[in-house]
Amino acid sequence: MAVDIDLHCQNLVRRFGSHTAVNRVSLEIPAGSFFSILGPSGCGKTTLLRLLAGFDRPDSGDIMIRGRRMNDVPPNHRPVNMVFQHLALFPTMSVGDNIAYGLKRRKVAAAERRRRIAEVLEQVGLAGMETRFPQQLSGGQRQRVALARCLVLKPTLLLLDEPLGALDLKLRDQMKVELKNLQKAFGTTFVYITHDQSEALVMSDRVAVMRDGCFDQVASPEALYREPATPFVASFVGDNNRFGGTLLAKEGELAQVALANGHTVSGRLAGSSQHSPLTTGDRVDLFIRPESLMLGTPAKGHCTLTAQVRTTLFDGANSRVEVEAAGERGYVRLPQDGSVSAPQEGSSVTLAWDPQLARVFASEAS
Amino acid sequence: MRSTSRLSLWLLLTPFALWILLLVLLPHVQMLRVSFQVRESWDTLAFGVDQYRNFFTESYYWRTFLRTGVMSLFTTLITLLIAFPVAWYIARLARGRAKGWLFLACLVPFWASELVRTYGWMILLRESGLFSAGLQALGWVDGPVEMLYNDAAVIIGLVYNGLLFMVVPLVTTLEGMDDNLVEAGYDLGGGHATVMREIVVPWAMPGIVSGCIVVFMLTLGSYLTPILMGGKDSAWFTGQIFTQFITRFNWEQGAALGVLLLVLSSLIVWLGLKLTGQSLRKVMG
Known part of the structure; x- marks a missing residue:
């Protein structure tokens, strides 16, 4: 069965001086799947995500999204949106305006914009919160606004940079399940980076374990747990x-x-x-x-x-x-x-x- | 215990209270009183609004007043437009030592007094000055060019004097802005202009307003620069006040003009805060 490939990367390399942050990484992500990149801090996963978002350029290698080469496309023209680690909600705008920002850039008419904002807020469980400001929301609610702000644009690829890091443990466990459900409901391809193996295992269809700029193993969570390919994966994924x-x-x-x-x-x-x-x-x-x-x-x-x-x-x-x-x-x-x-x-x-x-x-x- | 903490609170407050009372409140109350005095004879005083009536009937007074206000607003705007890119560079692009050096470069002119700084500009702009000589050497002009003693020269001097006071609050607010906010702006489809208009400027608004207030007040109340760079015809309102107090020895009229200047600056600052939706506490805090 032929599966559409949303993201295809070929031998991506990004160097900072003599340090190679991303070293010949190749990956393929089928449409509609939840893909996690798991690794300790400093392994290059954030750099890789920034390459995908377009904030940084690879020194060599190709990024293809739905078969289109993205290397020279600036971030505002990529069919990719990102949920930032600290969410980066615009503090001077209400929840509704935060979500409207992207729609306005696409010249969506005001009435249609209001309808889609109400719809996406309902989907993330924040119906009727348009006029609130980010500072007035709880951590979990802000998380949802950040997701809604991206999902309303129906991106091909949603990048998530450890967005659960700032939440307390209980909420994080709850959001894990919810993120997974949202991903299924929207059918958007998620690329999620984290250093928390439990987040990666619970949510993902496939997980890439990254170390020193390279992928050690790319497999389903269960395969990673049961058949680790390297001692690093064996000790990093799950207790061992x-x-x-x-x-x-x-x-x-x-x-x-x-x-x-x-x-x-x-x-x-x-x-x-x-x-x-x-x-x-x-x-x-x-x-x-x-x-x-x-x-x-x-x-x-x-x-x-x-x-x-x-x-x-x-x-x-x-x-x-x-x-x-x-x-x-x-x-x-x-x-x-x-x-x-x-x-x-x-x-x-x-x-x-x-x-x-x-x-x-x-x-x-x- | 309680009484000692009370005492230390009062001791701490005393210099501040003295400052407000002696240097701010008393002189202004006194000036307000003098402005309503009418000298009937050499030893009798009455109270009235003669000085204020003079201001409105004598067109030279209120024209100067309006001109000073409008030119100060214009100066503030120019200062903002020049300071913003400078502050952006210092706050967002410069790293480590370069940042310190750039800040220092903004500060260096203020080691000299306003008088010296202004004379510096005069050396550059006067008929026998550097720019004039340069233009002649290049053959672009036939004779010496007088660049002093016009409104443009006054504004150049005033912008130069106000620049630091605009750069500092802008750098402070821009430094506090998360890089991710700008990136999110691009990520969600915004171009440079959109990100600047929708994200950066609203974020920097407290700094912009606070810088504008300070620069506007400094400009409105400046005396040396307009007189020296604008010459006889500079017609700056502080010049009028000086004339009344010192040359004409008409303290009553001078005081009335001073009160009007205070009212003008308060009014415009209040208006600016209202229009931008900022509060004084947020801007100055």
């Missing part, structure tokens, strides 16, 4: 425990790893095991998620590791036990359904896991 060691043996797709304290554990080799370049004796890292670690009697085929309990961190459904094993600190999920009792601080516990759920990567030189 890392144990360093050396590769003892490879058995099919499984690897035996000797940890620093001499324990032998196993996990699945990341990527396709046939082409794994790892050889016996290489430095490797084993990643295992907190929820894959089990306390208590190991099941058949699971590998085990003895650990010391340091403390219990109670956080409702996210409660964890902090442990130390093989010289590394790790976390184990502590189910709150009564199946496991919280272990004593300082006691010894046995951690067990299914080797299929652990991932083994070549250790990154650091």
Whole structure:
């Protein structure tokens, strides 16, 4: 099935002096999808977004929107709108005027303008707020005005620069779901950048994990979580425990790893095991998620590791036990359904896991 | 505890209270009183509005008054038009050290007194001055050109004197503007003119109004520049006041003219605030 591609980037490069902020990035975003770019601060994601919006120009590479080359098109002529990190609502204009600004630039007649403003405000749940000023709105309401101001123009591409960063946690969780719903309702292609992995995982159809100006992996949220392509993705997306060691043996797709304290554990080799370049004796890292670690009697085929309990961190459904094993600190999920009792601080516990759920990567030189 | 904090409050307030009372309120009340005095004989005084009637019947007075007001408004406008790009550059484009240097460059002329600054302009503009000589050397004019003693020269001098007082508040407001606001303006489809008109100017309005108020008041009340650069015929209202007080020794008339000037400047400032929808507190705060 042929899918329309809204945004196509080819080998984008943007340098600042000797620093390459965006390094040969290529991407393709199908129409109507929610695409996130996830990365730590300073990874170049904001620079990439500014290239797409037209505030900055790539040193090389092409930006194509719906097949039209955009490199030399100024921001006010691109079918792209942006929701800024601090929203950038015009403080001297009312909510209605903020939304009308873009429509006026397109010479939409006054009556039609009023109708479309009322309609878009209704869609974002702010019906009848036209005459308010941005300063009189709550954080969540301002967010919606910023969205409405862009969506009313029906852009091909909506860029969002961490717009939820300024909200408190509860509101942020709520807005995540709402953004996703709005995106579905409008059918606009969203490009969302964030450093918050939970935002990216909850909302996106596809996520690109960015580091040092490059994409490490582009995949669906679930694939990122379950099959991280690089140790960086494994540790950046979701919580993860890392144990360093050396590769003892490879058995099919499984690897035996000797940890620093001499324990032998196993996990699945990341990527396709046939082409794994790892050889016996290489430095490797084993990643295992907190929820894959089990306390208590190991099941058949699971590998085990003895650990010391340091403390219990109670956080409702996210409660964890902090442990130390093989010289590394790790976390184990502590189910709150009564199946496991919280272990004593300082006691010894046995951690067990299914080797299929652990991932083994070549250790990154650091 | 309470009484000591009371005391310190009064001590802190005293210089301010003295300032307002002795230097602002008392002289003005006194001037208002003098302006209504009518000297009947060498030792008898009566009260009346003779001086004010003189102002309205003697066309030279009110014509000068109007001319001063209109030229001051014009000067303020020119100052704003010149200062805005300068302030924009300093606030938005200049970075680090360059910013400091540019600000300093705006300040440097004010190290010299108004008198010296004005003489500087006279050296440039007079018949035997630099510009005249330059034009002759280029062969664009046949003889010496007198560029002083006309309204344009007066306005040049006044704009020059007011520039800093316009640049400073503009830089302050423009510096506080988020880059993203301008970018959002372009992003939503606006061109340069639209972004300037719809976003930058409304944002800078408090700075624009505050700069205009200061420059207007300075210009309206300036004395040296119009006299020196405009010559005998400059017909600036402060010149009239000077003449009444010093040359004619007619303090009553001088005081009445002074009161009228105060009324004019207050009126225009009030009108300006009303028209732009700004409040004095917002503009000066």
